[in-house]
Structure formats: C-alpha cells, structure tokens
Amino acid sequence: MDTVITAGRVLPRPSAPVEDGAVLVRDGVIVAAGPRADVVAQAGPDAVRHDFPTGTALAGLFNVHVHLAFDASREMLAHFSESDDLLEGARSRLTSMLRSGVTTVRDLGDRGHLGAAVRRSFAGEVAPRLLVSGPPITVPGGHCHFFGGEVSSDDEIRALIDANAAAGADVIKVMASGGQITEGGADMWESQFDARQLSLVVAHAATHGLPVAAHAHGADAIEAAVEAGVSTVEHCSFLTGPRSSDRRDAVAAKMAADGISACSTSSRNWRVIVEKLGDEVAQAMYGRLPWLEEHGVRLLSGTDAGLPGSVFDDPVGALELYEWLGFPRRRILEIATEDSAAGLGLGSVTGRLEAGLTADVLVVEGDPLASLSALRNPLLVLAQGREA
Ligand SMILES: [Zn+2]
Known part of the structure; x- marks a missing residue:
C-alpha cells in the first residue's frame, strides 16, 4: 500500500528545499521525495493521500x-x-x-x-x-x-x-x-x-x-x-x-x-x-x-x-x-x-527523505527554515512508515 504525503515544502535535506513537494512511502520505505508531480506519478492508484498545503515535510x-x-x-x-x-x-x-x-x-x-x-x-x-x-x-x-x-x-x-x-x-x-x-x-x-x-x-x-x-x-x-x-x-x-x-x-x-x-x-x-x-x-x-x-x-x-x-x-x-x-x-x-x-552510523538508514531510506517523516505547520518554532506544530509523524 502506498502513502503519498504532499506538502507546501519538502526538505529531502535541509540544504535542498523543494516547494510544492511530495513524499511517496511504500512498505515503510521512501520510494521518492521531491517535486509533487514527479512523486505523485509514481504512486499506485489506491494510494492513501495526506495533503498539507501549508506544511513542511522533513526527516524525523x-x-x-x-x-x-x-x-x-x-x-x-x-x-x-x-x-x-x-x-x-x-x-x-x-x-x-x-x-x-x-x-x-x-x-x-x-x-x-x-x-x-x-x-x-x-x-x-x-x-x-x-x-x-x-x-x-x-x-x-x-x-x-x-x-x-x-x-x-x-x-x-x-x-x-x-x-x-x-x-x-x-x-x-x-x-x-x-x-x-x-x-x-x-x-x-x-x-x-x-x-x-x-x-x-x-x-x-x-x-x-x-x-x-x-x-x-x-x-x-x-x-x-x-x-x-x-x-x-x-x-x-x-x-x-x-x-x-x-x-x-x-x-x-x-x-x-x-x-x-x-x-x-x-x-x-x-x-x-x-x-x-x-x-x-x-x-x-x-x-x-x-x-x-x-x-x-x-x-x-x-x-x-x-x-x-x-x-x-x-x-x-x-x-x-x-x-x-x-x-x-x-x-x-x-x-x-x-x-x-x-x-550514529545510521546515515544509510534514516535522517533524510531519500529513496531507499526508512520512512521516518515529520510534517509540521509552517516552515522551520523560516522559524524553528514551526517544529512545535507536528501535523503528521511517520516512524518507520507507520503513523504515530
Ligand atoms: Zn546522560
């Protein structure tokens, strides 16, 4: 089962923000993260959708x-x-x-x-x-x-x-x-x-x-x-x-x-x-x-x-x-x-939103690159692909 998270901003890494982005998760693993159209095109027809037009998705x-x-x-x-x-x-x-x-x-x-x-x-x-x-x-x-x-x-x-x-x-x-x-x-x-x-x-x-x-x-x-x-x-x-x-x-x-x-x-x-x-x-x-x-x-x-x-x-x-x-x-x-x-030796496991990494995903309201306090408003937390 696919899960698609769309967000006003996605941070595959904090140094490379993507406006109007998305993250695709399958079986607990990130399949794609980046511009929304590219990511959504890869999702299965019955993918579960979470849309956060004013939110930011980043790694947990x-x-x-x-x-x-x-x-x-x-x-x-x-x-x-x-x-x-x-x-x-x-x-x-x-x-x-x-x-x-x-x-x-x-x-x-x-x-x-x-x-x-x-x-x-x-x-x-x-x-x-x-x-x-x-x-x-x-x-x-x-x-x-x-x-x-x-x-x-x-x-x-x-x-x-x-x-x-x-x-x-x-x-x-x-x-x-x-x-x-x-x-x-x-x-x-x-x-x-x-x-x-x-x-x-x-x-x-x-x-x-x-x-x-x-x-x-x-x-x-x-x-x-x-x-x-x-x-x-x-x-x-x-x-x-x-x-x-x-x-x-x-x-x-x-x-x-x-x-x-x-x-x-x-x-x-x-x-x-x-x-x-x-x-x-x-x-x-x-x-x-x-x-x-x-x-x-x-x-x-x-x-x-x-x-x-x-x-x-x-x-x-x-x-x-x-x-x-x-x-x-x-x-x-x-x-x-x-x-x-x-x-922690987990660089190939988690810490970024990249294909192949575990789906540890945090979506917050607003933009933490503009104000850290945005991180105080989590909208969605995925731990190893599972919703908290
Ligand atoms: Zn201590």
Missing part, C-alpha cells in the same frame, strides 16, 4: 542522548531509586518523544537493561527507533554508579561489555569523567579511566561490532577518549576545573579527522542558564559548540532528557540554543536529522 528528528529511566523532575534520582518498575514511565516518555516529532532515540544509561525492555515492549506498536547502551561503565562509587555498571578491573570491563551486548546494546557507554548528578566520586573535570582502559573499552566493544559513547566533561578525559577512538563524545565540555576550561584545538581537529562526533546534551534548560549567569558567561560556556563547528566536528542533537527540567517532548526548545549561538536554521535542522543519523 533525533535525540541521541536520553535517559528513559529518569522522569525529568527535580526528584528524578529519588524516584528512580525508589521505583522497582520503571517500564511504564519509560514507555510513556518514549511515546511523548514520538508525538513531538522525534523518530530516533538513543538511551545512554539505564538500570537492568530497561531500554532493551522498552524496545521489546513496543514490538508491533508504533514507536521511535530506540538505540540503547544499558548500564554505563563506571568506577566503584563513580558517576552514575546507581545504574549498576561499576567495574574495578580489565576483566570486569570486558564482562560488562559482554553482558550489555548480550542484552541487546547498540552502543557501549563509558563514563570517562565525573559528572554532575552523582554525589561523591570524581568531579566533572576529573578522569575516571585512563587512556589504556578507554582503549580496552573501544577494542572490546569492537569485538561485538559496537561503537563507544564516552561521557566526558573533562578536557583530559575527552582527549583520552578521542585517542582511544570512541565514536561520540557526550557533553564535550573541556573542563579543567569548576570554572575553567581548555578547548584543545588539536583534539577537535582529531575528532573532525577521525569522524568522532560531539553531543552537547543541551536541553531547553539553556534559557535558565542564560538568565542565571548572564549572556556573557553563557556564551562562553556554550561557545564550545560554534568552536567545534568551526573545527568541522560533527554535532549531534541530544538533550540528556530525564535530568531535572530536561523534558522529553520539547526538542525545539533545545535546538533554539543553536539559533541563539548564531547557527543558521539550515544547519540546525541538519544537526537534528542527517548529521545525527551519520554520527
């Missing part, structure tokens, strides 16, 4: 860093540790992401392989594509130890990677530095693992065919993770102390050369930070994003959803940070779609 959005186990409230850690059944909450969070136009999600840390259980629970139902890490590798009492991924030897590192792979992980997450939400343990700018251990993580993950995502706020941790050959650096803050940072040009250059992506994990909370710290401090803090962009490092769209105030259903509030930083809207849409797909 990405959120490559979430924690479905957390509920985004101020008490999220207490709720997490007191709950013995996290599945229902996690399922409803994933569903709310779909309704907001997000069709690919990567969960980067859970307890008891919750993410894999959520994915199984949606079998046969419409949901975003969900990639999961399972419990992240951390040191005893280290960052996010409460997920259950503490290791204290090389053997334990290998065993945790094996267990995560067996439970369905798509990526191995390692807490290369300390973090914000864990009492005790390393500070954000301090490393939890050395370069040799991170290389072991990367090499052992590779035996399962899995990439590595490194949580790294500290400049040393980022440098070691990049040397080790991780696939993505999460946060990527380059901190050297509580109020100091050291953006290392050579590290960014190596990330760009090796195809290592960066996810800033900024949510809509950025506005609160601007209000609290003022424009100048906030510009300095988020300045790492234009700096990474200048170095040609691929940026991925992820919000650390689940942390306090980092809600699951406001991808636009997070993307508006890039606009505040001066990124053109075309670039922001690329970061939210095709760049994130490429960074």
Whole structure:
C-alpha cells in the first residue's frame, strides 16, 4: 500500500528545499521525495493521500542522548531509586518523544537493561527507533554508579561489555569523567579511566561490532577518549576545573579527522542558564559548540532528557540554543536529522527523505527554515512508515 504525503515544502535535506513537494512511502520505505508531480506519478492508484498545503515535510528528528529511566523532575534520582518498575514511565516518555516529532532515540544509561525492555515492549506498536547502551561503565562509587555498571578491573570491563551486548546494546557507554548528578566520586573535570582502559573499552566493544559513547566533561578525559577512538563524545565540555576550561584545538581537529562526533546534551534548560549567569558567561560556556563547528566536528542533537527540567517532548526548545549561538536554521535542522543519523552510523538508514531510506517523516505547520518554532506544530509523524 502506498502513502503519498504532499506538502507546501519538502526538505529531502535541509540544504535542498523543494516547494510544492511530495513524499511517496511504500512498505515503510521512501520510494521518492521531491517535486509533487514527479512523486505523485509514481504512486499506485489506491494510494492513501495526506495533503498539507501549508506544511513542511522533513526527516524525523533525533535525540541521541536520553535517559528513559529518569522522569525529568527535580526528584528524578529519588524516584528512580525508589521505583522497582520503571517500564511504564519509560514507555510513556518514549511515546511523548514520538508525538513531538522525534523518530530516533538513543538511551545512554539505564538500570537492568530497561531500554532493551522498552524496545521489546513496543514490538508491533508504533514507536521511535530506540538505540540503547544499558548500564554505563563506571568506577566503584563513580558517576552514575546507581545504574549498576561499576567495574574495578580489565576483566570486569570486558564482562560488562559482554553482558550489555548480550542484552541487546547498540552502543557501549563509558563514563570517562565525573559528572554532575552523582554525589561523591570524581568531579566533572576529573578522569575516571585512563587512556589504556578507554582503549580496552573501544577494542572490546569492537569485538561485538559496537561503537563507544564516552561521557566526558573533562578536557583530559575527552582527549583520552578521542585517542582511544570512541565514536561520540557526550557533553564535550573541556573542563579543567569548576570554572575553567581548555578547548584543545588539536583534539577537535582529531575528532573532525577521525569522524568522532560531539553531543552537547543541551536541553531547553539553556534559557535558565542564560538568565542565571548572564549572556556573557553563557556564551562562553556554550561557545564550545560554534568552536567545534568551526573545527568541522560533527554535532549531534541530544538533550540528556530525564535530568531535572530536561523534558522529553520539547526538542525545539533545545535546538533554539543553536539559533541563539548564531547557527543558521539550515544547519540546525541538519544537526537534528542527517548529521545525527551519520554520527550514529545510521546515515544509510534514516535522517533524510531519500529513496531507499526508512520512512521516518515529520510534517509540521509552517516552515522551520523560516522559524524553528514551526517544529512545535507536528501535523503528521511517520516512524518507520507507520503513523504515530
Ligand atoms: Zn546522560
């Protein structure tokens, strides 16, 4: 059965908008996307039609860093540790992401392989594509130890990677530095693992065919993770102390050369930070994003959803940070779609509206190239060809 979506504007890619366009979907796959007459001519006689004369069709959005186990409230850690059944909450969070136009999600840390259980629970139902890490590798009492991924030897590192792979992980997450939400343990700018251990993580993950995502706020941790050959650096803050940072040009250059992506994990909370710290401090803090962009490092769209105030259903509030930083809207849409797909190794699967790719399609009212807030009004969401 064919589905034809016509729209006032179609973005096969954000850099190549087509006025008065259409998208043809067959069996969950995009058959054609482009000028309306060309596309409609290829549709079967009983194709289902969706017409959005004032809308824009683009690829579904990405959120490559979430924690479905957390509920985004101020008490999220207490709720997490007191709950013995996290599945229902996690399922409803994933569903709310779909309704907001997000069709690919990567969960980067859970307890008891919750993410894999959520994915199984949606079998046969419409949901975003969900990639999961399972419990992240951390040191005893280290960052996010409460997920259950503490290791204290090389053997334990290998065993945790094996267990995560067996439970369905798509990526191995390692807490290369300390973090914000864990009492005790390393500070954000301090490393939890050395370069040799991170290389072991990367090499052992590779035996399962899995990439590595490194949580790294500290400049040393980022440098070691990049040397080790991780696939993505999460946060990527380059901190050297509580109020100091050291953006290392050579590290960014190596990330760009090796195809290592960066996810800033900024949510809509950025506005609160601007209000609290003022424009100048906030510009300095988020300045790492234009700096990474200048170095040609691929940026991925992820919000650390689940942390306090980092809600699951406001991808636009997070993307508006890039606009505040001066990124053109075309670039922001690329970061939210095709760049994130490429960074996750899904560039030949999704992230663009092109023949042969999976039909992850978002139609919104208005034109997001003219105003990002158009993304706040989804008219239609297709996840792998199925209507949300
Ligand atoms: Zn996180």
